[in-house]
Amino acid sequence: MKKALVSVMAALGLAGCVTVPGGGNQPVNGQVIVQNGDPQRVAVCVGLTHVDSEAYGGWDGKCPGCDVDAKGLCKLLTDNGFSTTLILEGKATWRNFKQAVYKASAGLKPGGLMMITMSGHGGQMPDDNGDEPSGQDSTLCMWDGQVRDDEFLRMIQRIPVGTRLVLINDQCHSEGNFKTVWRQVKRGVTFGAAGKKMAVPMIRGKRDVDIQIIQFAECREANYSYGSGTGGTWTQNLLKTYKPELTWRKWFDAAKGIMPSQQVPVWTEYGGVTEQFINGPVLK
Numbered sequence: 001m002k003k004a005l006v007s008v009m010a011a012l013g014l015a016g017c018v019t020v021p022g023g024g025n026q027p028v029n030g031q032v033i034v035q036n037g038d039p040q041r042v043a044v045c046v047g048l049t050h051v052d053s054e055a056y057g058g059w060d061g062k063c064p065g066c067d068v069d070a071k072g073l074c075k076l077l078t079d080n081g082f083s084t085t086l087i088l089e090g091k092a093t094w095r096n097f098k099q100a101v102y103k104a105s106a107g108l109k110p111g112g113l114m115m116i117t118m119s120g121h122g123g124q125m126p127d128d129n130g131d132e133p134s135g136q137d138s139t140l141c142m143w144d145g146q147v148r149d150d151e152f153l154r155m156i157q158r159i160p161v162g163t164r165l166v167l168i169n170d171q172c173h174s175e176g177n178f179k180t181v182w183r184q185v186k187r188g189v190t191f192g193a194a195g196k197k198m199a200v201p202m203i204r205g206k207r208d209v210d211i212q213i214i215q216f217a218e219c220r221e222a223n224y225s226y227g228s229g230t231g232g233t234w235t236q237n238l239l240k241t242y243k244p245e246l247t248w249r250k251w252f253d254a255a256k257g258i259m260p261s262q263q264v265p266v267w268t269e270y271g272g273v274t275e276q277f278i279n280g281p282v283l284k
Helices: 003-011 066-079 094-105 149-156 233-241 248-256
Strands: 031-035 038-047 082-088 113-119 122-126 136-142 145-148 164-170 212-217 226-228 266-270
Touching (some): 038 094, 066 082, 066 113, 066 233, 094 149, 122 145, 136 149, 164 233, 233 248
Parallel strands (some): 038 082, 038 113, 113 164
Antiparallel strands (some): 031 082, 136 145
16 A cells, blocks of 8 residues: 555544555455464464455455465464464455464463464554544454454453463554553653653453463554565564574564664563563463
8 A cells, every 4th residue: 555545544543554665466256264273372363465345435445465474474383383363355354363372372371372463454543432542443354343442351351361472463553452551661661741750550441361472563553564565664674584493572672673663563461471481482
């Protein structure tokens, strides 16, 4: 999608990936592919190069390369022994996505690892329950409509207690789009409205989140993501820099180090994330 289309999307209350010329992939048919591996290391990978125009007021959300991202990350994880579920295009409804996450995570024991990767559009819409300092809810643009961060939080809350979750989001407005709106100050990083430090709970809901969460967000909450028909810049840099000897933090830093200046990936964490997790071997 050309950058000029951002204003059109804004009129719909949306914002999504911004693509530049390059590559020529066409949208693929919706599909779900499940591959079995280690039941304690599971992944759900989602890619949407377009959305159902009937659910978005006539906008089809063309976003070339997102299927390339999803397939690339799914292959990396499958090759490293994960049990994976790949969901593309018309199959990437909110219902199908939730069911895939619930099914994949159902057997996880404390210490088990789940990865959720998403490449597609992200948006913002007016906060509907007063819990956002910015006045905006972040959204995931699924095939059949936008999903508020509040709904994503409720899904995460059903992942088994004591497990670890890594989110890779190659979407606009992706920082904290799993509901990290009230941010703690951790390891000298400052977050919050107007850059103010906030030492209050990150996630507020019916109950706290009792899993460790690390997010590799493609961009800051107010910013856009970029890519082309050959894939999103963030995802492709993650694939390019992956090495089995890296830790989670070093993998993030390696990919961030080769990002263009207009894109600033964000490391976000919640749930009492331990140094052992952060500095442990990637994909383990």
